[in-house]
Amino acid sequence: MRFSPIFFVIREMMQAAKQSVRIRGRIKRKRMIAMIKVLVAGFKGRMGNTTVQMVNKNKDFELTAVYDPRATESNLNEVSDYQELDVPVYNQLQQINGAEVDVWIDFTSPDSVFENVKYALEQRISPIVGTTGLTDDQVSQLQALAKKEKIGGLIAPNFGISAVLLMQFAQQAAKYLPDVEIIEMHHNNKLDAPSGTALNTAKLISKVRKEKVQGNPQEKEVLPGARGADYEGMKIHSVRLPGYVAHEQVLFGGQGEALTIRQDSFDRISFMSGVAVAVSKIQNYNELFVGLENIL
Numbered sequence: 001m002r003f004s005p006i007f008f009v010i011r012e013m014m015q016a017a018k019q020s021v022r023i024r025g026r027i028k029r030k031r032m033i034a035m036i037k038v039l040v041a042g043f044k045g046r047m048g049n050t051t052v053q054m055v056n057k058n059k060d061f062e063l064t065a066v067y068d069p070r071a072t073e074s075n076l077n078e079v080s081d082y083q084e085l086d087v088p089v090y091n092q093l094q095q096i097n098g099a100e101v102d103v104w105i106d107f108t109s110p111d112s113v114f115e116n117v118k119y120a121l122e123q124r125i126s127p128i129v130g131t132t133g134l135t136d137d138q139v140s141q142l143q144a145l146a147k148k149e150k151i152g153g154l155i156a157p158n159f160g161i162s163a164v165l166l167m168q169f170a171q172q173a174a175k176y177l178p179d180v181e182i183i184e185m186h187h188n189n190k191l192d193a194p195s196g197t198a199l200n201t202a203k204l205i206s207k208v209r210k211e212k213v214q215g216n217p218q219e220k221e222v223l224p225g226a227r228g229a230d231y232e233g234m235k236i237h238s239v240r241l242p243g244y245v246a247h248e249q250v251l252f253g254g255q256g257e258a259l260t261i262r263q264d265s266f267d268r269i270s271f272m273s274g275v276a277v278a279v280s281k282i283q284n285y286n287e288l289f290v291g292l293e294n295i296l
């Protein structure tokens with residue numbers, strides 16, 4: 001029996017289509033199993049512990065290591081809350097091997113975060129940094145390193161959506177109401193003051209507001225520090241009290257009117273959706289951003 005040439009063309013097209021479905025299926029399966037390998041630095045702390053739980057619950061993430069100089073265990077399954085997890089515990093930076101980690105989540109301390117993030121970038125790991133207290137100079141150095149290594153990363157003074165919105169609203173309001181003071185309130189174990197969020201709010205406001213000395217030029221502080229810290233003429237006040245988590249108010253005053261913008265983080269879980277979004281997206285970039293809004 002003789003087949004017309006059109007038969008062979010159709011047969012070839014069907015074979016190609018079948019092959020393409022098989023390849024698409026393989027790619028899909030591969031994507032499904034290619035979980036993002038995550039390290040949590042500072043896992044013994046309040047934020048680090050909440051982050052370990054979030055990473056563990058997320059089906060797209062694989063917790064491949066945890067790091068904290070305070071750790072005495074060698075595996076997470078030695079910690080009573082995590083007996084089912086087989087994850088190596090490191091207590092020295094040099095023990096961490098870049099090949100086993102894609103993303104480094106850092107909730108540590110102001111005096112260790114720079115070295116941690118530098119090490120992560122050198123190991124070609126994308127850093128997601130929640131730790132506050134980096135200086136502008138340190139941020140610039142890390143950004144230059146990320147650019148050189150072509151690695152995506154994020155430093156977020158606040159991962160809570162309410163804080164991100166507060167900063168955006170405050171920047172908008174400052175265009176019309178340039179007299180502003182910031183009050184941030186945190187738990188009494190916080191090490192740095194003012195908070196990273198308050199400082200970032202002031203920096204964002206200063207982009208739209210001319211530098212201005214507020215209050216009476218003749219004012220005298222009867223108690224030193226009574227008027228708070230000063231950022232380009234804006235006053236920042238830091239409250240530290242037990243029971244608080246993280247809260248901020250931005251107060252604007254105008255002729256016969258005032259505006260207060262406030263956000264409250266009552267639970268550390270509120271930061272986790274922002275951290276998860278950052279972990280999912282960060283490997284698509286090749287620079288180090290400051291502020292969650294840059295990757296939303």
Ligand SMILES: NC(=O)c1ccc[n+]([C@@H]2O[C@H](COP(=O)([O-])OP(=O)(O)OC[C@H]3O[C@@H](n4cnc5c(N)ncnc54)[C@H](O)[C@@H]3O)[C@@H](O)[C@H]2O)c1
Pocket residue numbers: 041042043044045046047048067068069070107108109110112113116129130131132133156157158159160190246271
């Ligand atoms: N960006 C945000 O949304 C956000 C939210 C809350 C807190 N924070 C910041 O996160 C940081 C941690 O806060 P916390 O309340 O969990 O503090 P914490 O004191 O409870 O925990 C810090 C942990 O880091 C560990 N640590 C110290 N040096 C380290 C190092 N070199 N490497 C790895 N781990 C190290 C400590 O042993 C401790 O276990 C602070 O800077 C805080 O301001 C940020």
